[in-house]
Amino acid sequence: MNVFKLKSELEAFLGLQKKENKTIGFVPTMGALHRGHLSLIESAKLKNSLVVVSIFVNPTQFDNSDDLKKYPKPLENDLKLLKQVKCDVVFIPDVKEIYSKKITSQNFDFDGLELEMEGKHREGHFDGVGTIVKKLFEIIKPDNAYFGEKDFQQLQIIKKLVKKLNIPLKIIGLPIYRESNGLAMSSRNSRLSEQHKKAAPFIYEVLRDTQQRFTSKTPKELTLWVEEKFKNNELLQLEYFTIAEEETLKTTENIQPNKNYRAFIAAYAGNVRLIDNIRLQ
Ligand code: AMP
Numbered sequence: 081m082n083v084f085k086l087k088s089e090l091e092a093f094l095g096l097q098k099k100e101n102k103t104i105g106f107v108p109t110m111g112a113l114h115r116g117h118l119s120l121i122e123s124a125k126l127k128n129s130l131v132v133v134s135i136f137v138n139p140t141q142f143d144n145s146d147d148l149k150k151y152p153k154p155l156e157n158d159l160k161l162l163k164q165v166k167c168d169v170v171f172i173p174d175v176k177e178i179y180s181k182k183i184t185s186q187n188f189d190f191d192g193l194e195l196e197m198e199g200k201h202r203e204g205h206f207d208g209v210g211t212i213v214k215k216l217f218e219i220i221k222p223d224n225a226y227f228g229e230k231d232f233q234q235l236q237i238i239k240k241l242v243k244k245l246n247i248p249l250k251i252i253g254l255p256i257y258r259e260s261n262g263l264a265m266s267s268r269n270s271r272l273s274e275q276h277k278k279a280a281p282f283i284y285e286v287l288r289d290t291q292q293r294f295t296s297k298t299p300k301e302l303t304l305w306v307e308e309k310f311k312n313n314e315l316l317q318l319e320y321f322t323i324a325e326e327e328t329l330k331t332t333e334n335i336q337p338n339k340n341y342r343a344f345i346a347a348y349a350g351n352v353r354l355i356d357n358i359r360l361q
Contacts, residue, residue: 081163083170087178087219090171094132094220102129106222108213111135112152112267113161116257120226121165123254132220133162134171136178140185141208147353152270171220178215185211190240196329197344198233198355201319209234210241217242222249230256230264232342232357233329256356258284264356276349279315283345286310287358290323290343294360299323299332302343310347319346319353323360 084090094104105128107120113135124131135158142148155172162170175183185207188194194206217225227235235253242251257265262284263277272280286309290302297305303321310318322331326340335341344357 081159081167081170083159083172085172085174085177087171087173090132090169091219093169094130097130098221103223104128104220105131106216106220106225107131107133108216108225108227109133109135110137110151110267111158112154112270113158114257114265114267114269116228116230116265118161118165119257120228120254121162121167123252124224124226125166128224130168132169132171132222133167134173134216134220136171136173136212136216138178138208138212139175139183140179140211141205143203143205146351150271152267171216178212186214188241190237190244193233193237193240193329196233196324196331197320197322198346201346206234206237209237213238214241214245214247217247217249224250224252226252226254228256229253229357230266231355232326232344236326236329262288264354266354268352268354271352272349276315276352279313280349280354282313282316283347283354283356284358286321287343287345287356291358291360294341294343299335306345315349317348319348321345 105124107124109117121131121133137151139148185204187207188210199206227238229235239251242249259265261281263281286306290306293302302323306321307318310316323341323343324330325332326342332341341360342357343360346355
């Protein structure tokens with residue numbers, strides 16, 4: 081496994097690989113890797129000659145400095161896991177290598193996708209995501225890039241970014257990897273207290289219940305029902321629940337037969353913010 085900290089060295093290495101017509105699969109991460117990340121890498125391995133994983137906790141996508149400060153950074157363990165899944169290349173730049181002197185975001189227009197859900201609650205988040213992903217795509221020039229549906233809004237935004245900027249690569253979205261109790265795997269789960277760890281699978285239970293009721297209740301009724309369920313849960317604070325159409329991510333009132341919908345939740349378990357979503361059919 082080749083580990084690079086400098087983009088010039090990574091670019092030189094990948095340039096040689098490209099000359100040999102090797103295809104590159106790319107998995108961007110913020111580290112603190114879990115099975116969810118590894119499932120993306122395993123999918124990438126199946127379709128590409130070479131898999132590049134980046135580990136970079138991107139400061140410009142955090143609107144909460146405490147969340148940024150407390151973001152877990154178990155680098156040794158991450159490298160061990162990456163070796164186990166036979167990752168080919170790891171890119172671990174420091175902040176200066178990516179941002180030079182100015183740690184700022186570019187402003188993007190994602191046709192309104194950035195204004196929904198996470199965009200309403202995390203100011204500047206998707207400008208930060210767009211900025212880092214664009215920079216990484218420019219350095220790595222992958223053929224395929226892999227993202228999890230765990231961050232479904234991010235996935236749709238990256239697809240939009242690539243389309244609008246005509247970046248020649250394919251974006252592949254992959255399903256959410258869960259603990260056996262249903263909790264969506266997340267690097268932030270390691271910050272949950274024992275009590276909150278036990279409470280957190282409630283989020284997926286509610287999503288499953290929503291999925292089951294989807295054909296017999298309206299989105300409005302379901303939303304009120306979920307809000308009520310959270311009010312009765314002392315350990316989790318709901319930030320938002322919404323049923324939105326997959327392409328526009330706009331909250332929907334009227335279900336149309338030829339469109340796809342998802343239910344989305346953001347909730348706090350103590351001071352840890354968790355998100356999850358489920359496809360509705
Ligand atoms: P992160 O390190 O949280 O920025 O995540 C890096 C990539 O892994 C993103 O594309 C995430 O959507 C994806 N990811 C995170 N958690 C999961 C999960 N539980 N299942 C599948 N993909 C995930």
